[in-house]
Amino acid sequence: MTNDYPLTPQQIAAYQRDGYIQLNDVITGDDLTAFRDAVAAVVKEDTARLDPNRTRNSYEQIFIQCVNVWQRSPAVKSYVLHRRLGSIASRLSGLSVRLWHDHALFKEPHTGAKTPWHQDTPYWPHQQKMHQLTLWVALQDATIQNGCMSFLPGTQKLLDIEPVNLANPQDLYDVAPQTKGLKPVTCELKAGSCTVHNGMTFHYAGPNRSAGMREVIAIIYMPDGTTYAPTTHPVTDPLGLQAGQKLNGELFPLVSD
Numbered sequence: 001m002t003n004d005y006p007l008t009p010q011q012i013a014a015y016q017r018d019g020y021i022q023l024n025d026v027i028t029g030d031d032l033t034a035f036r037d038a039v040a041a042v043v044k045e046d047t048a049r050l051d052p053n054r055t056r057n058s059y060e061q062i063f064i065q066c067v068n069v070w071q072r073s074p075a076v077k078s079y080v081l082h083r084r085l086g087s088i089a090s091r092l093s094g095l096s097v098r099l100w101h102d103h104a105l106f107k108e109p110h111t112g113a114k115t116p117w118h119q120d121t122p123y124w125p126h127q128q129k130m131h132q133l134t135l136w137v138a139l140q141d142a143t144i145q146n147g148c149m150s151f152l153p154g155t156q157k158l159l160d161i162e163p164v165n166l167a168n169p170q171d172l173y174d175v176a177p178q179t180k181g182l183k184p185v186t187c188e189l190k191a192g193s194c195t196v197h198n199g200m201t202f203h204y205a206g207p208n209r210s211a212g213m214r215e216v217i218a219i220i221y222m223p224d225g226t227t228y229a230p231t232t233h234p235v236t237d238p239l240g241l242q243a244g245q246k247l248n249g250e251l252f253p254l255v256s257d
């Protein structure tokens with residue numbers, strides 16, 4: 001696939017105003033099949049190893065989550081680190097970006113698990129929190145029936161709200177009364193299309209009421225220069241980082257110019 005995905009100045013302005021945008025046909029044809037198959041193979045390998053009776057953490061109660069799939073599969077790596085995607089993240093945020101991490105989010109059918117309204121960045125061990133962004137890539141069609149994403153436009157400007165406990169979510173209006181009256185926008189996606197959201201934008205995904213798995217990979221970027229804030233997180237916990245240390249190097253590669 002080529003490095004160029006066209007974005008108009010209007011789309012960039014809409015992303016910066018609303019804190020999210022839908023982009024169609026970002027990955028297509030054989031690339032989409034290869035990416036989807038490579039991600040699904042890693043998820044399958046992981047799930048085969050899991051004890052079905054294990055205690056599930058907050059993410060596991062919502063979906064099967066595999067973090068940093070790009071480190072496990074050269075094929076996945078070639079897509080996750082692709083400049084086509086990095087350049088989208090860089091042009092929308094207006095900054096050079098590094099990969100923060102990716103995660104496959106496969107939502108199983110019939111569990112009834114929704115992804116509660118939440119912001120992402122408050123969970124992350126970053127000292128700067130305003131410009132992280134996620135490309136949420138549908139590997140198969142994402143619909144209202146199987147749990148596509150919804151966003152509350154403009155909420156990326158809401159700072160200092162307590163992180164939502166995903167396993168035991170409070171009512172959105174208790175957490176963020178400022179969101180009362182805002183109208184959510186729901187984005188159904190064809191496979192290979194994506195939504196992009198600022199890590200501070202409130203978002204939600206419904207339960208998977210279809211017969212099959214909802215297959216998604218979320219690729220998360222942070223501005224080059226982002227520094228470490230000591231907070232427990234599975235990506236950084238093993239690294240022994242010091243407060244203020246830059247998140248860079250080969251684990252957090254630069255993916256834009």
Ligand SMILES: O=C(O)CCC(=O)C(=O)O
Pocket residue numbers: 105107115120134136147203204205216218
């Ligand atoms: O896939 C989902 O259900 C939610 C994903 C999400 O919250 C995210 O990518 O930030």
